[in-house]
Amino acid sequence: MSNVLVFLHSNYLQHNAGVEKVVLEQEHLFREKGFDFFAICPIPQVKLIFGQHLPLPTKEYLIIKNGKEEKRCSMSELAECVLKITWDAVIIHHLKNYSNRTILLSVLKTLSDRSPIFIYIHDFATICFNHVLMKKGIYCSKKKIGTSFSKCCDCKFYLFSLLDHRFYKRLFSYINFSGIIFPSDVIYKIWHTAYPNVPEKSCKIIPHQKFSQDQARWEYTDVHEVKIAYVGYASPEKGWTFWKLLTTKLEGIMQYRFFVLGNTNETIPNMLYEPVSFLKSGKDAMVNALKRNNIDIAVLWSRCPETYSYTFYESYISRTFIITSVESGNIAHMVKKLRCGKVFASEMDCLRWLKDVKQVQDALNEFHKNNLYRPIELIPNDEIMEIIKTMS
Structure with a gap:
C-alpha cells in the first residue's frame, strides 16, 4: 500500500x-x-x-x-x-x-x-x-x-x-x-x-x-434588476467592512438586490443570506449558490493580496461580473487576465461606478454578450x- x-x-x-x-x-x-x-x-x-x-x-x-x-x-x-x-x-x-x-x-x-x-x-x-x-x-x-x-x-x-x-x-x-x-x-x-x-x-x-475542457453556453438576457453578492467568509481582510459601507451607500437604489453567500455572524437588514459550506454541500457548493441565485456581480474586495482565491474561480465559472480592489493579489490579476470584471484603485472609485445604475447595467449587458461560454466545472488539480x- x-x-x-x-x-x-x-x-x-x-x-x-x-x-x-x-x-x-x-x-x-x-x-x-x-x-x-x-x-x-x-x-x-x-x-x-x-x-x-x-x-x-x-x-x-x-x-x-x-x-x-x-x-x-x-x-x-x-x-x-x-x-x-x-x-x-x-x-x-x-x-x-x-x-x-x-x-x-x-x-x-x-x-x-x-x-x-x-x-x-x-x-x-x-x-x-x-x-x-x-x-x-x-x-x-x-x-x-x-x-x-x-x-x-x-x-x-x-x-x-x-x-x-x-x-x-x-x-x-x-x-x-x-x-x-x-x-x-x-x-x-x-x-x-x-x-x-x-x-x-x-x-x-x-x-x-x-477548468474543465467542456464548456456550457449561457443564454443572453438583458440585465434590469442587478443582484450583487458578497461571496465567502465575512472578515475585514476579505472586504466585509467595505461591503457594509457599500450596501449602506447604495441603499434605496431600487434596481439593486443584495446577497451574502458564505458564513457570517453579523446580520445586515434588507439582505438575503445563504450559508455556504463545501463540507456540508460538496466542492461545488458556492458555484451552485451563485447560479441558483442568478448573481450578476460578485464583490471580492480583499484588502491584502490573495494567493489563490477559490471564490474568484467559483464566481468566474458562474459567469458573474467580479469587482475587486487593486490590492487583492491573484483576484485582481485574474480579473484583468480573463477580462471578467473591474479592478478599482479605491473604495470611492468603486462606489461612484456602482451609483451610476445605467452604467452598471450597460457593463453587465456587454459582459454577457462577450462571455456566452464558460467551463462546465472546476476540477481539483x-x-x-x-x-x-x-x-x-
Missing part, C-alpha cells in the same frame, strides 16, 4: 476554509489512486490576554487516516509514529500552531532524507506571524516584504514574527525540498522577495484547480500526485 503524509494547521474535516479545502480534495484524489492518506494537525489552545486571543503551546496532535480521526498524541509520540512508516511523499501545507519545533524540524529532516517532501505556500505565514500581512487593518508590505524593526516594531505581531521567521529560515536552509509549491504566480513573486536565496528551480506554480508518482 502506498502512503502519503500531510501536515496542516487545523482539522480539515471540520474547518471550512481554503487550505482545508485543498487538503480535502487531495485526500479524495490520492485515495482514488490507492494511497492511504494520513494527515496531522495540532489541537490548538488559545487564551484571551489583554483582549487578544493568543495561542498557547500545543500539547496534542491529531492523526487522521483516510478521512477518519484515528488518535491524539504528543509531539514525541507523533515523531515515533510517523518515523516507523515508509512514505511515498510528505506534503507540508501549514505549520501554524506546531510547538516543540526542535523535534518537529528533526522529524521533517529525517522524513526528507527518506522520501520526497513538498511544501505549499498558501499564505504569508512563512514571512510573518500575521499570515495576511496586515497592520492595523491595512496591508503593510506595499514597499517592503518581510520583517524589519523599522517597519514592524510597533506591531503586536512583531515578537511572534521574529520567532516564526527564525524557524522558517532554518526550515528552508535545513531541508532540501523536492518542490516548493505556489498556487499562483502572484504569491511566488511576493514570497521570493523575502526568500531570495531559495533556488527558482525548487519552486513550482500549481493552481489548486483546473492532480499535478502534485503525478509528480509524486514519477518520483516513486
Whole structure:
C-alpha cells in the first residue's frame, strides 16, 4: 500500500476554509489512486490576554487516516509514529500552531532524507506571524516584504514574527525540498522577495484547480434588476467592512438586490443570506449558490493580496461580473487576465461606478454578450500526485 503524509494547521474535516479545502480534495484524489492518506494537525489552545486571543503551546496532535480521526498524541509520540512508516511523499501545507519545533524540524529532516517532501505556500505565514500581512487593518508590505524593526516594531505581531521567521529560515536552509509549491504566480513573486536565496528551480506554480475542457453556453438576457453578492467568509481582510459601507451607500437604489453567500455572524437588514459550506454541500457548493441565485456581480474586495482565491474561480465559472480592489493579489490579476470584471484603485472609485445604475447595467449587458461560454466545472488539480508518482 502506498502512503502519503500531510501536515496542516487545523482539522480539515471540520474547518471550512481554503487550505482545508485543498487538503480535502487531495485526500479524495490520492485515495482514488490507492494511497492511504494520513494527515496531522495540532489541537490548538488559545487564551484571551489583554483582549487578544493568543495561542498557547500545543500539547496534542491529531492523526487522521483516510478521512477518519484515528488518535491524539504528543509531539514525541507523533515523531515515533510517523518515523516507523515508509512514505511515498510528505506534503507540508501549514505549520501554524506546531510547538516543540526542535523535534518537529528533526522529524521533517529525517522524513526528507527518506522520501520526497513538498511544501505549499498558501499564505504569508512563512514571512510573518500575521499570515495576511496586515497592520492595523491595512496591508503593510506595499514597499517592503518581510520583517524589519523599522517597519514592524510597533506591531503586536512583531515578537511572534521574529520567532516564526527564525524557524522558517532554518526550515528552508535545513531541508532540501523536492518542490516548493505556489498556487499562483502572484504569491511566488511576493514570497521570493523575502526568500531570495531559495533556488527558482525548487519552486513550482500549481493552481489548486483546473477548468474543465467542456464548456456550457449561457443564454443572453438583458440585465434590469442587478443582484450583487458578497461571496465567502465575512472578515475585514476579505472586504466585509467595505461591503457594509457599500450596501449602506447604495441603499434605496431600487434596481439593486443584495446577497451574502458564505458564513457570517453579523446580520445586515434588507439582505438575503445563504450559508455556504463545501463540507456540508460538496466542492461545488458556492458555484451552485451563485447560479441558483442568478448573481450578476460578485464583490471580492480583499484588502491584502490573495494567493489563490477559490471564490474568484467559483464566481468566474458562474459567469458573474467580479469587482475587486487593486490590492487583492491573484483576484485582481485574474480579473484583468480573463477580462471578467473591474479592478478599482479605491473604495470611492468603486462606489461612484456602482451609483451610476445605467452604467452598471450597460457593463453587465456587454459582459454577457462577450462571455456566452464558460467551463462546465472546476476540477481539483492532480499535478502534485503525478509528480509524486514519477518520483516513486
